[in-house]
Amino acid sequence: MAAAGLFFYLFATVAVASAFMVIASRNPVHSVLFLILTFFNAAGLFMLMGAEFLALILIVVYVGAVAVLFLFVVMMLDVDFAELRSGFLQYLPIGALIGLVLLVELVLVLGANTFAVDASTVAVQPIPDLAEVSNIRAIGDVLYTKYIFFFQVAGLILFVAMIGAIVLTLSRRPGVKRQNISEQVARDPKDVKLISVKPGEGI
């Protein structure tokens, strides 16, 4: 059990530290890499809780898809992060103040009270014993039965997100050159003209 405790503190410390580095590092690519480190450590925490399905999903979805997409976006867009960051220090005092107030509130709340200790017993569908049922099965048991309504509405929200992204970004501009594969394939080699371009001059 001591090893589990040790690993908990290891994962938790690295997760918090790398989450801080996400907002503190100067290079946006480093931020994304630290974000990936945070995800890995969060996955480690899930693993310690015996939720290996959620841990692997976190790695596959967040590291494999979302973070890689972030990396692409960061590298594709030419955003001047130094300029974005210029007002950062100016807002730091008020941000720190709000953060401090929230922290004090949290400490007050958690220090003076305990969470409902019997929450797992009064819950309508408590988490089953993980020694008997694997956690992937425990999720599967409720996701499409008890929580089917929530699942479907979440699907509708994603549907709206998809429509929204298309409505706000897709534009059909005339005069845009598109790749036409059949035209390319049908091209006669005799028509092809080779032009040697001098460096620095263009055509």
Added chain:
Amino acid sequence: MDFFNDPNIALIWPELLLAVSAMVLLMIGAYGGERTNRPIAALSVAILLVAAGLVWIGPDEGLAFNNALVVDSFARLMKVLVLLGSAAGIFMSAAYSRAQHFDRFEYPILIMLAALGMMLMISANDLIALYLGLELQALTLYVVAAINRDSLRSTEAGLKYFVLGALSSGMLLYGASLIYGFTGHTNFEGIALAMADERTLGLVFGIVFMLAGIAFKISAVPFHMWTPDVYEGAPTAVTAFFSAAPKVAAMAMLIRVVYGAFEPATLEWQQILAFVSVASMGLGAFAAIGQTNIKRLMAYSSIGHMGFALVGVIAGTEAGVSGVITYLIIYLFTVLGTFAIILAMRRKDGAYEDITELSSIAKTNPMIALLMTAFMFSLAGIPPLAGFWAKWFVFLPAIQVELYWLAVIGVLASVVSAVYYLRIIKIMWFDEGEEGFVPMAAELRLVVGIAGLFVILYVLIAGPIATLAGNAARSFF
């Protein structure tokens, strides 16, 4: 498993109709191209009206999906209002969207999905269901605010709304997680039972954060900052929709939360809502005086009206809730009528939004000027128009429970707010006219006519509406 006889499904036929037909219409639009724009808009209005009819005649009431959803007379009345408001929102935007070049087939479909989200909000009886419904509605509204993406102001409005909306959703979720942590329930009945035993400090924090998130949705002070900018920046047709149906849905959700889940903590939430209400009434009354843009003016006016409606919620009695319901019905009709006239403020070279532009209207179109006068008097609360009765029915319950100070502040705020409503009337009838507007589109005439009849002849139908509101309010007592 018999899908059609399932007791859960029987309660959500209108919602299913909206969801499925939104998907079908999307397919038609995606494959049919631009020529399907108008038929899709017409069809979606028809489907929303059919859904409203289904809700109205639907005899089934009860709980569905393990108590996640509740259908009672309150939910049904509110859903009918929201569906009518959404249908009117699409209907009124027909000519405007063509003129401003955002008549895309996705627009009515998005509004249908927003209406679906609002129906789920109204019926939510569980924190998860509440959040999902709210987010479905909010995400749709962000997109709709930015629908005119070639206009810088529209996209700015959409972005502002999105950032602040995400913040408010975060607050709501934080509150919901605290409430779940301290009660062990996500279900409203469970939360109410746990609260009746013991109310810890953490639970009160949860209530505060949840109410802050909801106050943002009804644009009540101090979470109102987004309202004037979004109202002004979004296309006018979208603003007309924003100011009607989503406000009704969010207020209905607030009533369900405070009377359903937080009922044992009445003293706690009453204090919070009393502050929010007084601040909203005050800001709505004073900040609108200096406005020259009619959409900004209506934004401050709506902040004030949400403050008035909250007075009825705070009263905490059956009469109070029934008063809020009456208030929302009247507010919906008046605001839709007013925005139909604002939408008609066009000359050949484009749309106008400055209130001084209304000066021509009394000479060129006295009928519209007369109706606009009725709407303004009604918003100001002058008898015998509908708006007076709206205020009467929320202030009276407050006086009955001896909240004299709240009622007095409400009446004072109402008097101050009359200044800017009367100013519009003065500009219309007494100022030198500018060039007239182009003739009003037929659909706007219809909306203005119905809303005008409702506002002027309200005394004749006050009885049935009071019965309806009273039946709906009994769901909570």
